[in-house]
Amino acid sequence: MTRFRYGAPLWQLPLLVGCFTVAGWVVARLSGEATAVRMAVWFVAAVVAHDLILYPLAAAADRVLVAVAGIGGRLRPAVRRAIVNHVRVPTLGAALLFLVYLPGILRLGDGAFTRATGLTQEPYLRRWLLVSAAMFAASGLLAAARLTLHRRDRGGSLTG
Secondary structure, three states: OOOOOOOOOOOHHHHHHHHHHHHHHHHHHHOOOOOHHHHHHHHHHHHHHHHHHHHHHHHHHHHHHHHHHOOOOOEOHHHHHHHHHHHHHHHHHHHHHHHHOHHHHOOOOHHHHHHHHOOOOOHHHHHHHHHHHHHHHHHHHHHHHHHHHHHHHOOOOOEO
């Protein structure tokens, strides 16, 4: 007789069952809605876009970033990881903000937005660019400060 192996800590199994229960309840509640088919198509398209397009692109870009950070092989692995992470974090923040404010940045539904709020969508792109630039600048300053402190602690050398 073979034993059932879950492959993860046992406490995760009831949590996973609970998540599927909540998801099933939401599907049951929405199944009677007039827009249920449109929501299902949107959800499937979002899953396909993420899994088949966005994730492979992000993984490829991350591999390029790691390869560029490792060119020359002179930096210690910890320093390379820190540099890579100081690029990853603001990039993920900018991407998340872009996805959240996508309709405003691309000015989709401008007429409806203006009628509902009395405002225009004009400042969304500029504000997203400014916030993204601020995230990259803050991360760059923090990285420079960390590298300076690391260099001082290691006697001026970042190489292995």
